[in-house]
Amino acid sequence: MSREHGLVDSGRLLTALGIEGRVLAEAVHAAPVDAPVPACPGWSLGEVARHVGSLYRVVRRRLVEGRSPEDWQRDPEPGQSLREFLETGLAELLDELAAHDPEERADTWWPADPTYGFWRRRMLHETLLHRVDVEQAAGADPRGVPEDLALDGIDEALTLWFGQKLPMLGLTGTKAGSVGVRSGAHSWIARAGPETTEAWRCSAEEAENADDVVTAKPAQIYLWLWGRASLTSVTVRGVHDQAAQLWALLRLATR
Numbered sequence: 001m002s003r004e005h006g007l008v009d010s011g012r013l014l015t016a017l018g019i020e021g022r023v024l025a026e027a028v029h030a031a032p033v034d035a036p037v038p039a040c041p042g043w044s045l046g047e048v049a050r051h052v053g054s055l056y057r058v059v060r061r062r063l064v065e066g067r068s069p070e071d072w073q074r075d076p077e078p079g080q081s082l083r084e085f086l087e088t089g090l091a092e093l094l095d096e097l098a099a100h101d102p103e104e105r106a107d108t109w110w111p112a113d114p115t116y117g118f119w120r121r122r123m124l125h126e127t128l129l130h131r132v133d134v135e136q137a138a139g140a141d142p143r144g145v146p147e148d149l150a151l152d153g154i155d156e157a158l159t160l161w162f163g164q165k166l167p168m169l170g171l172t173g174t175k176a177g178s179v180g181v182r183s184g185a186h187s188w189i190a191r192a193g194p195e196t197t198e199a200w201r202c203s204a205e206e207a208e209n210a211d212d213v214v215t216a217k218p219a220q221i222y223l224w225l226w227g228r229a230s231l232t233s234v235t236v237r238g239v240h241d242q243a244a245q246l247w248a249l250l251r252l253a254t255r
Contacts, residue, residue: 006121007152007186010102013120014094016149017127021090023143024052024131029083031138038136039228045137049082050075052130056089059119060096066107093123110164122160125153132228150218151186157225157250158188158199165253166197173197173249177242180207183218190246197249212238214246225250 006013033046040048054074061069076085100106102117110118128149135142145153158181166172176193180202187207190199207213214221216234223229227250236243 006117007155008121008148010117010120012148013117013124013152014097016146017097017120017124018090018094020124020127020131021056021086021094024049024127024134025083025086025090027131027134027138027140028086029081031134031140033082035137037133039133039226045134046082048130048133048137049086052127053082053085053089055123055126056086056093059123060089060093062107063096063100063116063119068107090127097123109168110160112164121152121156124149125156128153129226129228132223136228145219145222147184147218150222151184153222154181154183154186154188154218154225155201157222157254158190159201161253162190162192162197162246162250163199166192166249169253171197171249171252173245175241175245177212177245178210179242179246180210180213181221182207182213182215183221192242192245192249210238210242212236212240212242212246214243226254227251 028045028049031045033044035045037043037045037048054072057072058069061072076082097116097120100116102115102120104116105114106116106119108114108118128145132142172194173192174194176195178189178191181188181190182204187202187204188199189202189207189210214234214236216224220229220233224234
């Protein structure tokens with residue numbers, strides 16, 4: 001487990017990354033490359049595939065070199081299909097991640113977790129979300145999101161993207177308040193306003209005392225937080241202002 005102690009064991013994260021990556025590559029192979037991606041306006045299925053394949057390569061280089069590389073392969077080689085581009089990049093990244101203990105130090109953009117484990121988690125969720133994108137673009141039946149991975153993804157969206165990336169970008173909310181997020185046996189608080197942007201795990205009682213409370217099954221909240229599900233896919237109790245602000249701030253953090 002990484003220092004930040006995500007909700008899923010590091011071995012499970014690595015296995016799931018391999019599975020989701022292969023499913024993504026197969027889905028890309030079976031759909032039109034110019035199909036528009038509903039959750040990513042202006043992007044086609046092919047552009048999503050190139051984006052993920054490029055990320056596999058830049059992260060592997062970052063791990064090997066200990067810093068962000070200035071240049072890396074962003075597109076398939078001549079004659080290489082998008083599926084092959086994804087599968088080759090995935091295989092090289094999996095080999096690099098598997099060769100190092102999750103607690104081993106690595107270059108990351110989260111001070112709380114400078115480890116190889118950070119990248120197991122981050123690249124799993126990157127792959128899983130874009131697998132959903134490709135399914136939506138292709139009009140395919142969704143495979144769904146396993147509950148344990150969805151809960152871990154909720155935790156990552158709130159603690160990493162809301163609580164860390166927004167402050168890194170200097171972005172804050174306009175109205176101070178809090179959102180309780182409850183799903184399964186887990187609860188979180190996300191607090192935003194002109195002065196602060198932070199999120200943490202909490203008790204169910206603490207979450208219930210927030211200004212707005214968001215509840216739903218883990219996969220629904222996970223996809224909602226990432227803009228892959230409609231606003232009506234979760235239940236919001238309260239005045240809704242804070243839940244709407246949370247959703248809007250995450251769109252800025254994750255674009």
